[in-house]
Amino acid sequence: MTKIEKFHRPKVVVIGGGTGLPVILKGLRNKNVDITAVVTVADDGGSSGVLRNYINVVPPGDIRNVLVSMSDMPELTLDIFQYRFDSSDSFFAGHAIGNLIIAALAEMKSGVFEAVQELSKMMKVKGHVYPAANEPLVLNAEFFDGTVISGESEITSAHSKIKRVWVTPSNAEDGHQASAVAEVIEAIMDADQIVIGPGSLFTSILPNLMINNVGQAVCETQAEVIYICNIMTQLGETDAMTDADHVRILNQHLGRDFVNTILVNTKEVPEDYMDYHKWNELSKQVVHDFNGLREQNVRVISNDFLRLEDNGAFHDSKMVVSELMNRLHAASGILK
Template identity: 65%
Template sequence: MAYGENRIIRVIKGRRPRVVVIGGGTGLPVILNALKDQNAEITAIVTVSDDGGSSGSIRNFINVVPPGDIRNVLVSLSDLSKEGKDIFQYRFDSSDSFFSGHAIGNLIIAALNEMHGNIFEAVQILSKMMHVDGHVFPASNEPLTLNAEFVDGTTQAGETEITALDKQIKRVWVTDTDSDDEPKAVLPVLAAIMQADAVVLGPGSLFTSILPNLMISNLGQAVRETKAEVIYICNIMTQQGETDHFSDADHVRVINEHLGGHYINTALVNGAKIDMSEFHPEDYDAYLEPVRNDFAGLREQECRVITDDFIDQRHGLVFHDGKKVGKEIINLAFEAMSRRRMDED
């Protein structure tokens, strides 16, 4: 069921719909896999401000953009055999003081970055080696540090430290980890956004996976200026230390506030009830409750809303249903292609 204007779906021949997905975290590969099955021309723009886990440890030893999200995105778009993907994803479980807990793919990305001098070129080379169907672009060529101001006026730097405080976040921004230079995205990132039919934000942690990308000044400006349909995939569950008690409208509002206007064109929100009897909170480190619907609040954000049963709940875990979400994105991309062609005629 869709709230808002009727959608007209046209099949447009000549090229695949161009879809740019911006974000990070575990939700991103689910959407990328679905879009790959829909035969979209995909560009994934991946967060580079993570400082936890294997990525954070490697970042402490080697001056490199955190590789974890990049690794998962490469695998999701790769046409390698299952065995090849499993090797790339393998995480050491030995007691070795350095290798324990590290994924092989993270080490390969760090090595290529060192060999070629920048993470963007390293990822493009690895994309060819892994037969990636699409493009994988780090949001920045340099490691970035996430900064937050809380509602109480205090500030904190570092993703792990920000979420550990479990305080309500007012706003976030990013800084270059190693210099005073203003963080910038490289030209291929900007070109992909400007040429896209659909730009997708999420799903993923609002303040630590989505907004860090948009706070890179020229990347955020490209999202504001693109003629693509800007789509937000709202999270299914709230996240402790980030979005406690948030509604779907709260998520959209925060993104629009950081962008400085009403730039979300369409929000995809779950309208199905989650079976909490099958939900096991101990399986999650940071999830609290289902994100509640606030359609009046969404109307205030001036975005079209598409609501459906977007959940895939299995064995007490809750995910987005990639197939359903992917189909909605492709439909919206085709609409944007139609509008662009009519504008050009």
């Protein structure tokens, strides 16, 4: 790995989706780093799914949350952007205002990538927010029983063991493959650090890496690739999987051992604290397999990364970001 030159502002690319990505971005945004968030576009549930079905727009929900996490706009303005209608109107019910704005701008700018760049300026975003692709993608999964299902929400609700996933354009009649725009690939290749996760392994993280040129760039970049392992297993996705299994799945999907470092939480989640009814997608705490990680030549950083909140288990943004900065410091010898 190349050393980060003196006075160089480190470039950190964070790849993922779901609720985990904004947590890390909030912690990074006040550090002296150049942040790029690469956000999944394969979601088909909730408000995002409805908008996608109406106007075939890239699902905006994950993008909306990332924009808010990196924005310098006043809190009230961000609250309005995040506001979700609770009226009984057959169209507006359940939609977040920000989703509607992103969908409108995507139509105005003839694509979500340019729309997000325009919105980033309006929202005073610190860094860059790049949709993983400029078109909506369909997530496909093959299960160990041979069943094949398409659609992120359908895959999640199947509650069956996933063998592999891949993505296809939602309008693939012309036979073209999913690909990321040049800016995404350039960011990955120029990065000093690539952060993957935390997030749902098969439905938030791998959809990005299964875009051919994204996966290739992550394998070829000189940056350190760091995987933030989930604290809890996810029902129907990663049941009974260890942290080494997570890395093994990632490596198998890209055909090589590309994960350099993993962050794993070692603090035990109190069994009587978790509300499994409220967080019904969670199952049990991820089991550690340090020998399995070493066999894959992965550097292990273990610490108390646990944040208990609202009867759920989450990553402590401050602790995670501190370790990410330590890795940049180790690469440069000069960063604080």
